[in-house]
Amino acid sequence: MRNLPAHVLVAASILALIVLAVALSPWITPHSPAAQDLGARLSPPGGDHWLGTDHLGRDTLSRLLEGGRFSLTIAALATVLTGVIGTAVGVASARRRGWLDEFLTRTNDVFLALPEMVLALFLVALLGSGYPSLLLALTVAGWTPFARLARALAYDVSARGFIEAARVLGCTPRFIVMRHILPHLAAPLLGQATLRFGQLLISVGALSYLGLGVQPPQSDWGSMLAAAQPFALRSPLAILAPGLAIFVVALCVTLIGQHLVRRSTTPLAPTSPALEVRNA
Numbered sequence: 001m002r003n004l005p006a007h008v009l010v011a012a013s014i015l016a017l018i019v020l021a022v023a024l025s026p027w028i029t030p031h032s033p034a035a036q037d038l039g040a041r042l043s044p045p046g047g048d049h050w051l052g053t054d055h056l057g058r059d060t061l062s063r064l065l066e067g068g069r070f071s072l073t074i075a076a077l078a079t080v081l082t083g084v085i086g087t088a089v090g091v092a093s094a095r096r097r098g099w100l101d102e103f104l105t106r107t108n109d110v111f112l113a114l115p116e117m118v119l120a121l122f123l124v125a126l127l128g129s130g131y132p133s134l135l136l137a138l139t140v141a142g143w144t145p146f147a148r149l150a151r152a153l154a155y156d157v158s159a160r161g162f163i164e165a166a167r168v169l170g171c172t173p174r175f176i177v178m179r180h181i182l183p184h185l186a187a188p189l190l191g192q193a194t195l196r197f198g199q200l201l202i203s204v205g206a207l208s209y210l211g212l213g214v215q216p217p218q219s220d221w222g223s224m225l226a227a228a229q230p231f232a233l234r235s236p237l238a239i240l241a242p243g244l245a246i247f248v249v250a251l252c253v254t255l256i257g258q259h260l261v262r263r264s265t266t267p268l269a270p271t272s273p274a275l276e277v278r279n280a
Contacts, residue, residue, distance in 0.1 A: 008259045011252035018249055022072055025065035033058065033066040034217040042235040054224075054238045055231050063219045064241050070213075070220040072249070074131065075201040078138040082200075083193050085139065086146025087185065091177060093147070094154035105151070111144045117203060124212040134213055138200055149192055150185060157184045187260065194257030198250035205246045221246050 004012075021028065030050070037057035045052045051060035093104040111119075123137035157163060158181065166176050207213050208222025216223075221242035228238035 005259065007255055011255040014248065015252040015256070018068070018245070018252075019072065022065055022068035025062075025069055029059075029062040029065050031059035031062045033062045033219060035059070042231055042238075044235070045237060051241050052235055052237050054228060054235065060238050060241055063224060064221070064245060066218075067220040067224055067242065068245060070131075070218065071201060071204050071208075071222070071246070074135055074138070074204050074213075074220075075197055077135055078142060078200045078204075079193050079197045081135070081139045082142040082196065083146050083189060086143040086148075087150040087182075087189060089143065090147040090150025090152075091154045091181065091185075093151045094158060095173065095177065095181075104147070108144050108147050108151075111141070112148070114141075116141045117206065120203060120207065121210070121212070124207055129212045129215060131214065134204070134207060137207075138203060142196065142200060142203075145196065146189065146192060149188060153185045153188060154181055157181050187263065191257050191260035191263075194253050194260060198254040198257070201246060201250050201253075205242075 030048075035058060037053070039057065040049070040053050041055055041057040043049055043053040043057070049059050049061070051064065054060055054063070089104055089108070093101045119141040120137040123140060124133055127133035127136065163176060163180055166180055171180075204213065204220070205222035205225065208220050209226045211223075211226065213222055214220050224242040225239055228235065228242075232239045
């Protein structure tokens with residue numbers, strides 16, 4: 001921790017506080033996120049409503065915390081799924097080579113040629129709005145960067161001498177992948193995942209802003225932006241709060257990811273196949 005740059009420490013601290021507040025939102029929200037009070041609609045910040053209320057009199061802070069659970073969860077799940085699928089495709093392409101490598105590479109190129117946001121928008125519109133379709137659309141549209149990176153890294157690792165030594169010593173292909181290749185891919189792919197998380201969070205907000213995310217009375221940061229836009233002048237915090245939440249979280253995760261990417265650009269340290277061949 002002492003060797004971390006100051007901006008990374010600040011970003012990690014802010015991110016941890018936001019994630020903790022969102023995780024504890026069912027117990028710490030001052031009001032029910034769906035409770036309406038038309039007599040207090042578009043109220044300014046005050047003692048009872050720290051961030052004011054929206055056009056239906058709902059507490060902005062409570063809806064911000066509840067909406068963060070959906071936005072952060074869907075972005076995190078999409079990051080994990082795209083990372084797992086992309087890594088599997090990239091490693092399989094690098095290890096098998098031949099026609100399978102050609103097929104997977106050309107498939108990856110096709111998806112990379114399509115604008116990710118447009119593809120996700122088309123899939124959500126085709127499947128219908130909601131949590132499952134949004135997650136599926138983001139996963140289908142977003143696995144290609146992981147596949148491309150994993151393929152390049154796996155090619156580089158596979159060409160090194162300790163991989164050939166492990167094969168000569170009798171290690172199975174699965175053992176070589178699990179114990180010698182994936183550990184060397186972990187740090188760069190983790191850095192890629194943090195960078196992708198910020199992009200996916202923005203995509204979730206954009207799709208929800210267009211009405212393709214969660215449906216009322218549930219909320220997320222993108223739908224809060226859309227609902228508050230007509231009343232931005234009368235209640236600016238109702239639109240600033242979710243917008244700043246998306247910006248701050250995406251910025252913090254991106255700063256952490258850039259640091260991880262820089263740290264991962266170190267020479268590969270080979271493991272010892274002679275010590276592990278007995279476990280193959």
